[in-house]
Amino acid sequence: MMRIGLWGVAAAIMTIPLPEAAHSINPDSLPIPFGPSATIDGEVAPEEWTSANLVTFSFQDVLGDYVTVSVWLMHDGRSLQAAFVFKRTNEDIFLAPELFLDTDNDKSSKLRSDDWWFHVSGSDCASAGRYDDYSTCTLNADWETGPRPSQRERGEQLDRYEIRIPFSKLGVVTGSEVGLGFRVMHSAQVSGEWVILTAFWPLQGSPESPATWEEAVLLPNS
Numbered sequence: 001m002m003r004i005g006l007w008g009v010a011a012a013i014m015t016i017p018l019p020e021a022a023h024s025i026n027p028d029s030l031p032i033p034f035g036p037s038a039t040i041d042g043e044v045a046p047e048e049w050t051s052a053n054l055v056t057f058s059f060q061d062v063l064g065d066y067v068t069v070s071v072w073l074m075h076d077g078r079s080l081q082a083a084f085v086f087k088r089t090n091e092d093i094f095l096a097p098e099l100f101l102d103t104d105n106d107k108s109s110k111l112r113s114d115d116w117w118f119h120v121s122g123s124d125c126a127s128a129g130r131y132d133d134y135s136t137c138t139l140n141a142d143w144e145t146g147p148r149p150s151q152r153e154r155g156e157q158l159d160r161y162e163i164r165i166p167f168s169k170l171g172v173v174t175g176s177e178v179g180l181g182f183r184v185m186h187s188a189q190v191s192g193e194w195v196i197l198t199a200f201w202p203l204q205g206s207p208e209s210p211a212t213w214e215e216a217v218l219l220p221n222s
Ligand SMILES: [Ca+2]
Pocket: 038, 039, 040, 041, 042, 043, 044, 045, 048, 162
């Protein structure tokens, strides 16, 4: 009887579900909170981004002045959402926001086919495995930007952008960890010539190397 009982206990223990397989979220990952679906119109209304996490950085622009970049990040369970707000001292600088995403978070030292580049300026450009790939630019992308490309006047120096990228395009879900980078293209005319430079975040990171990007997690709704 005792043996049977012990076996019974053992069997009972064996049927207790094991904890989720060995995947633990890096506690240092940048949280991308769950939040509402923003209206992607380029109006960064405080009430629509209160759930979001904020990253700020600054850089010296092509004319030597400082630009501060604020990026709000959240997701609505279906899409990644980002709002860029630039504070600049020089009105003559043209600024364009870019997002880099290592969607399988493999932190490779070179870009692979899951590593996306998104660029917003006169049109919307996105490429996997490459950046500065302007052959992909379109006015009708399968991801959203605000103001819409048709509302962005040629040469207009905008300081606010909203971006929404479907999880289905990225191959991620709520709970996924991704590598994350931002880049701002800044350009101006210097002595009659257009000079174009870029500033990357993380500041020591490189667009060519997901290994240098920030790890972020698409937090579950809690
Ligand atoms: Ca909005």
